[in-house]
Amino acid sequence: MSIEMISILAAALAVSFGAIGPALAEGRAVAAALDAIARQPDAANTISRTLFVGLAMIETTAIYCLVIALLVLFANPFVG
């Protein structure tokens, strides 16, 4: 296999497996936040603000995978 083919495979694997963890984590975070809002509707503002910031933090891991995949595809240091 040439380095280009390996790079394409690596990019696909990075994004697909890198999306699993953050997806599960974001689902759990949203479920917990909804539960908290249902129990205590008064605190909805604080909870949703914290939720947004937390989701952004979780999402960053998926974005890292995306950036690695794009680096491998478009700015690969091993392809001449």
Added chain:
Amino acid sequence: MQLTAPFDAPVAFALGPVAITWPVIHALLCSLLLVGLGIGLSARVATERAGRLGTSVEAVVDLLRAELDQVMQTNSRPFLPLLGGLFLFIATANLMGLVPGLGAPTAHLETAIALGLTVFGSVHVLGVRRRGWRDYLRSFGHPRWWMLPLNLLSELTRTLSLILRLFGNVMSGEFVIAIVLSLAGFLVPVPLMALEALLGLIQAYIFTILAAVFIGGAIGTIEKG
């Protein structure tokens, strides 16, 4: 909005040895728009004749201030020019990606790096100014002195993640729209563009809130995050 490699910026023209790229021009346009709007409205805001536009600006500023007050748990007025400016610039820049003929400057790594370094620098400057050298440096060994390497590392990684989050989100949104447009054609990516408008505003909000959290941690009003 054309399908180009996400890491190189198309060059508009060369100013001697310096190449001026399109993202730079778009960022300048965005700043000019905001500064022009600000200067044009500053005389009328908070008076009887604010008008429709002036009143909406007042509402935005009030909302930002209330939100930042809650996040920083102190009077956020001294930091409002920086944080509010960041929010308005990023929100406008993200929405510029949806205008035909223009592109989002934040979809390129250089703009995101500039914004992230602005936050990185201002966190330390504001922390030192508010708490003094000794107290600020001591805050890096906060729970125990041996946490110092971890605290220093977190300063770098949180700036890196701030930069990559903004760049990755906006760039991937534009990229997906460009791919769908080239595969499926006219009018098909419109729902994706609506989603991108929402995501652009959310990313601007998150960037501002995280900057506020970092500054709040540096000046000591909230726990360092």
